[in-house]
Amino acid sequence: MRILVANVNTTASMTDAIARQAREAANPGTEIVPITPAFGAESIEGNYESYVAAVAVMETIRAYDDEFDAIVQAGYGEHGREGLQELFDVPVVDITEAAAATAMFLGHKYSVVTTLDRAVPMIEDRLKLAGLFERCASVRASGLAVLELERDPDAAIEAIVATAAWAVEVDRAEVICLGCGGMSSLTRRVVERTGVPVVDGVSAAIKLAEGLVAQQLSTSKIRSYAPPRPKHFFNWPPRP
Amino acid sequence: MRILVANVNTTASMTDAIARQAREAANPGTEIVPITPAFGAESIEGNYESYVAAVAVMETIRAYDDEFDAIVQAGYGEHGREGLQELFDVPVVDITEAAAATAMFLGHKYSVVTTLDRAVPMIEDRLKLAGLFERCASVRASGLAVLELERDPDAAIEAIVATAAWAVEVDRAEVICLGCGGMSSLTRRVVERTGVPVVDGVSAAIKLAEGLVAQQLSTSKIRSYAPPRPKHFFNWPPRP
Amino acid sequence: MRILVANVNTTASMTDAIARQAREAANPGTEIVPITPAFGAESIEGNYESYVAAVAVMETIRAYDDEFDAIVQAGYGEHGREGLQELFDVPVVDITEAAAATAMFLGHKYSVVTTLDRAVPMIEDRLKLAGLFERCASVRASGLAVLELERDPDAAIEAIVATAAWAVEVDRAEVICLGCGGMSSLTRRVVERTGVPVVDGVSAAIKLAEGLVAQQLSTSKIRSYAPPRPKHFFNWPPRP
Amino acid sequence: MRILVANVNTTASMTDAIARQAREAANPGTEIVPITPAFGAESIEGNYESYVAAVAVMETIRAYDDEFDAIVQAGYGEHGREGLQELFDVPVVDITEAAAATAMFLGHKYSVVTTLDRAVPMIEDRLKLAGLFERCASVRASGLAVLELERDPDAAIEAIVATAAWAVEVDRAEVICLGCGGMSSLTRRVVERTGVPVVDGVSAAIKLAEGLVAQQLSTSKIRSYAPPRPKHFFNWPPRP
Amino acid sequence: MRILVANVNTTASMTDAIARQAREAANPGTEIVPITPAFGAESIEGNYESYVAAVAVMETIRAYDDEFDAIVQAGYGEHGREGLQELFDVPVVDITEAAAATAMFLGHKYSVVTTLDRAVPMIEDRLKLAGLFERCASVRASGLAVLELERDPDAAIEAIVATAAWAVEVDRAEVICLGCGGMSSLTRRVVERTGVPVVDGVSAAIKLAEGLVAQQLSTSKIRSYAPPRPKHFFNWPPRP
Amino acid sequence: MRILVANVNTTASMTDAIARQAREAANPGTEIVPITPAFGAESIEGNYESYVAAVAVMETIRAYDDEFDAIVQAGYGEHGREGLQELFDVPVVDITEAAAATAMFLGHKYSVVTTLDRAVPMIEDRLKLAGLFERCASVRASGLAVLELERDPDAAIEAIVATAAWAVEVDRAEVICLGCGGMSSLTRRVVERTGVPVVDGVSAAIKLAEGLVAQQLSTSKIRSYAPPRPKHFFNWPPRP
Numbered sequence A, B, C, D, E, F: 001m002r003i004l005v006a007n008v009n010t011t012a013s014m015t016d017a018i019a020r021q022a023r024e025a026a027n028p029g030t031e032i033v034p035i036t037p038a039f040g041a042e043s044i045e046g047n048y049e050s051y052v053a054a055v056a057v058m059e060t061i062r063a064y065d066d067e068f069d070a071i072v073q074a075g076y077g078e079h080g081r082e083g084l085q086e087l088f089d090v091p092v093v094d095i096t097e098a099a100a101a102t103a104m105f106l107g108h109k110y111s112v113v114t115t116l117d118r119a120v121p122m123i124e125d126r127l128k129l130a131g132l133f134e135r136c137a138s139v140r141a142s143g144l145a146v147l148e149l150e151r152d153p154d155a156a157i158e159a160i161v162a163t164a165a166w167a168v169e170v171d172r173a174e175v176i177c178l179g180c181g182g183m184s185s186l187t188r189r190v191v192e193r194t195g196v197p198v199v200d201g202v203s204a205a206i207k208l209a210e211g212l213v214a215q216q217l218s219t220s221k222i223r224s225y226a227p228p229r230p231k232h233f234f235n236w237p238p239r240p
Helices: A012-025 A047-062 A081-087 A095-103 A119-129 A146-151 A153-169 A181-194 A201-214 B012-025 B047-062 B081-087 B095-103 B119-129 B153-169 B181-194 B201-214 C012-025 C047-062 C081-087 C095-103 C119-129 C153-169 C181-194 C201-214 D012-025 D047-062 D081-087 D095-103 D119-129 D146-151 D153-169 D181-194 D201-214 E012-025 E047-062 E081-087 E095-103 E119-129 E153-169 E181-194 E201-214 F012-025 F047-062 F081-087 F095-103 F119-129 F153-169 F181-194 F201-214
Strands: A002-006 A031-035 A070-073 A092-094 A110-114 A136-141 A175-178 A198-200 B002-006 B031-035 B070-073 B092-094 B110-114 B136-141 B175-178 B198-200 C002-006 C031-035 C070-073 C092-094 C110-114 C136-141 C175-178 C198-200 D002-006 D031-035 D070-073 D092-094 D110-114 D136-141 D175-178 D198-200 E002-006 E031-035 E070-073 E092-094 E110-114 E136-141 E175-178 E198-200 F002-006 F031-035 F070-073 F092-094 F110-114 F136-141 F175-178 F198-200
Touching: A002 A012, A002 A047, A002 A201, A012 A031, A012 A201, A031 A047, A047 A081, A047 F047, A047 F081, A070 A081, A070 A095, A070 A201, A081 A092, A081 F047, A092 A095, A092 A201, A095 A110, A095 A119, A095 A175, A095 A198, A095 A201, A110 A119, A110 A153, A119 A136, A119 F119, A136 A153, A153 A175, A153 A181, A175 A181, A181 A198, A198 A201, A201 B201, B002 B012, B002 B047, B002 B201, B012 B031, B012 B201, B031 B047, B047 B081, B047 C047, B047 C081, B070 B081, B070 B095, B070 B201, B081 B092, B081 C047, B092 B095, B092 B201, B095 B110, B095 B119, B095 B175, B095 B198, B095 B201, B110 B119, B110 B153, B119 B136, B119 C119, B136 B153, B153 B175, B153 B181, B175 B181, B181 B198, B198 B201, C002 C012, C002 C047, C002 C201, C012 C031, C012 C201, C031 C047, C047 C081, C070 C081, C070 C095, C070 C201, C081 C092, C092 C095, C092 C201, C095 C110, C095 C119, C095 C175, C095 C198, C095 C201, C110 C119, C110 C153, C119 C136, C136 C153, C153 C175, C153 C181, C175 C181, C181 C198, C198 C201, C201 D201, D002 D012, D002 D047, D002 D201, D012 D031, D012 D201, D031 D047, D047 D081, D047 E047, D047 E081, D070 D081, D070 D095, D070 D201, D081 D092, D081 E047, D092 D095, D092 D201, D095 D110, D095 D119, D095 D175, D095 D198, D095 D201, D110 D119, D110 D153, D119 D136, D119 E119, D136 D153, D153 D175, D153 D181, D175 D181, D181 D198, D198 D201, E002 E012, E002 E047, E002 E201, E012 E031, E012 E201, E031 E047, E047 E081, E070 E081, E070 E095, E070 E201, E081 E092, E092 E095, E092 E201, E095 E110, E095 E119, E095 E175, E095 E198, E095 E201, E110 E119, E110 E153, E119 E136, E136 E153, E153 E175, E153 E181, E175 E181, E181 E198, E198 E201, E201 F201, F002 F012, F002 F047, F002 F201, F012 F031, F012 F201, F031 F047, F047 F081, F070 F081, F070 F095, F070 F201, F081 F092, F092 F095, F092 F201, F095 F110, F095 F119, F095 F175, F095 F198, F095 F201, F110 F119, F110 F153, F119 F136, F136 F153, F153 F175, F153 F181, F175 F181, F181 F198, F198 F201
Parallel strands: A002 A031, A002 A070, A070 A092, A110 A136, A110 A175, A175 A198, B002 B031, B002 B070, B070 B092, B110 B136, B110 B175, B175 B198, C002 C031, C002 C070, C070 C092, C110 C136, C110 C175, C175 C198, D002 D031, D002 D070, D070 D092, D110 D136, D110 D175, D175 D198, E002 E031, E002 E070, E070 E092, E110 E136, E110 E175, E175 E198, F002 F031, F002 F070, F070 F092, F110 F136, F110 F175, F175 F198
Antiparallel strands: none
């Protein structure tokens, strides 16, 4: 089984970190193919960048030549999943939704801990659209930009743990979702500190994608995600 | 990995059918241990029987001597999942919720097709409590009792297909969940007739349970599902 | 008119306290028949015990020989009401729902003050399923176990009053429901301290049950609560 | 105990019918005092008339000299309940809410059958504000004006029964609320025809009001329904 | 274009302030006709007064002889809009709804800052009925009575700014609606202090009303707001 | 005042039709600047094309040299509005939301009539995210592709009128929103046939944008729509 795991930003080291996490989560027979978008921003921290990333991921996967069995979109709170579902027949799993769906099997309510404050409404909106928000206790920001996570992981962990503890005690979350593709390596340390299950979105998405493929289930093509109707495009896709 | 798959009724042939379906869905390294409750009704078609089944599954698994890694509760729309989550540390996956969570990765809305009309409110209530109802297009009954499914599968398929088609066309479902543990063997034929993905709850639950175990995730013990406080029970559990 | 008032635990002194409260609330012509379940736990503080209590109440009332006009289930946030509605024709009133429905006639929003933190999600879930949650300002725990209420009522009152005051001031509740069958005797003292109406679930349920019986209204038998279909039970009910 | 039962229109024969129904429902010790508003419309079939009725009921009860223990507002889907709750300390029970709260103890979902199509959104809005809409299967109109109910009861029953049957079969209601103060006398005949419990709003409100008074519960005065602040009124109330 | 702008209280200086604000917001070709109700309270701070104001505005506009193109109801959280929509063909814009609808184009969530604590539930209820509550972060009271706003504007601004800042920081509002007809003159100073867009309800309502008239859109007369059916009124409307 | 009105597809005749409609709706002093995206699809009928359109509109407006006061995004149910709000300080009005917000001032519930069935979930999702869905009676498709509207307007009108009539009678809509940028010229004829107010999204958006600009209101920059953080983009934007 081959799963494309798409980073949403163009930073190769982030793609590598995501791929490592994905491979650690994957079954032995699963091949992880990391995708770095052919265009876009070095990190995604707002709607403009996220919309560019959405089309970049779509076009980059459209240009991928080999066969594959599933797509994991590894950006937290990002746009674009519906477009991937239209373009491809294989299952598409977004890590935001994967983490939430997984957390809901583990506790009565879950919270998402993310980086920047401005990402909170984006994540809330994705969870609402996905119909997975009702048991969300809170989406809270630790106040760290995406790239800082790599630069000063100790301070990042402190901020994340404090935010997670607040979510557990005040918002009454019983499970924490780490709301950022780059946080994967921090999972274990956060578990030790908070005592509740911590869901990593990339791992959750890989297991869900493997499960869907194993069940031979794929995207419904009857209405919302029917293939695009054939039509003329002007100046698109962009030439590299 | 060992997964206990609990039938909710006391009919051994149903346990067998569920076990077959579970084994077909499971990874090679997964051992499926079918559980038939030590007491209860031959089929579960209402709240009274379902409540008895809930405690029967709990007591039967409490009496199970060996180790296990996850529990799948294989009754559609049944009570009891929260009790299992309290009693055991391993992940507990209910097939009603597993089917819905899986369907939501495949289409914009899903419907559940079940047997008896009286099961519809039960299933709706379970999905509402699980926070998985918002993208539910409908829960519809085919009008067949549980045991008839085994006796006259052809008529059962006709009724199920017609109900599913109504859900897809009128209720605008894009995915169908088969809402009955005993329907598993019918999945493929329903897929051929309706053209939309059909989720079998037992298979979905197995893959989700395997995924949770692989991620080393387990039930949060911080509040809702903390272990029962030690206390005196009177005349309980019942002696065989 | 004869109303069965079912304690959910097996502690006779709790049954007595509930019966006293019920008799104080009842009309002169109403006979209160207290029921102590034939099996189960000495106190109910979690889902496992609550599920056992649910079937214990059902079986104990099934074994009750005389006629009766209504059932009050006197456990706060407990499972089982739907099963009683199936088994019997008379109205079934759960004290959790009775308190909420009553509170909603008295103020814009109500809060529930209960004992243990772990009961909060259980009560929330019952209110959500009952469709009575929208005007619930909060469910808050005073941090006291059920049996402590009898042992140290003064400390219990302090904790309850503080919790209720928080609900009124911060959560903006205008009415308080005391969320525990054993809190009934404390009602008056809480009223004096908080200044808002305080609803006792047992009293509320008795008045609602009397009202339903007087209107000759009973459980609808058309779908959700149709009588159980005749079928074979294995090893059930347990022999005393 | 003395309960004021306020008709919302100025038609004395309607007040009489409501009073008869209220007295039939009341306990022996309950005195029913029918109130006809001192001004307003002969029947209430829209928002303008309903707003006038709201203030008319308030002023008429303000002018009532004797003591009383509760107020029942006997108009279906009408405005004004919050104002009564501010003006008076005693419990105020609106028949729309009373019927819904009562129906929810009897079945999984209820429908309201009312007269004119234009009343449907009004009733829906009252139930939504009251937080009692979630288990409402539908509000449906029989297409009959209020005063026709008195003139041609046979045709009225036919239309009501047909509408109720639709609600039960298609909307899946398990209980019917008769959504019109003037329908009270028709209750029994509708029960015979539909086979589900039929709740009469006036009866339900009387029993709820009696129950609240018996529990010595009254409107919370802490925030929403605090007494009006003293202030100058210009040209109000109107002189007779 | 002529727009009637109805104050809801009988204080002429408040009508003047509202008219000034409306004229400042209006297009050059728009004539603002201020309406002071012919009867009612000097200020509206609760449901009783609000219900009287509702009918007072209706009757005062019914008695208005000239033609007009739209009505703005300039009371925050008040009753009565549905009655105006029935009585008149022109668009009716309530300032509570106008402010919310406007704020939703400017940020992800908005809060309303109002005067008295008791107005909070009234405003929440209006927004819920209007279907504009979902993106409401909070409705908060500054603790000031309506008439104090005119007497001590400096203290009023301090209280309002502090409340708005809390809404922005804690409730996560991104836009503030000033929830009181008399606050209009304070808008600019609040903007300077909080840094987020501040919507004045009167201005918002004027622009919306102008827009509706320019589009030749008017109230739908098909069901909810069909003209009142002809009928007899008793002692109504009151003679001056 | 200068308003950019962005068509979402690259078909110039559609841009012209939208510009005509916008100019007809605009105040005399408003300059309408039509925008055709620099790249993308000839018509937008699904998520893939819509995501490309979203970034195309963003980049095309970023490349626009002159000043402007507001942006209208003239695609029904399309992605991208949040990105525009981040990139620019001026108000951004999406026609889907503009039509809904406008319709809610005219009737109790509204329906959207759109072209293709597959657009229905997209429009529902936009309305849900915008918090404007609660009073939406239905979103219904007439079954016509976007470009057919220009080719055979008579058949289009027949299909639209039939769909709208169903929405009014069965779904109980009291207002119709025409859910397609290209339907603007059909508005008047639909009004004549259905008898309810018909809202054209482009006109509604122009009036709302004019109103926001006149009130000197603009997008809140405090959190969700703060300007993009400065960062490196790779291969973006595409060179023409």
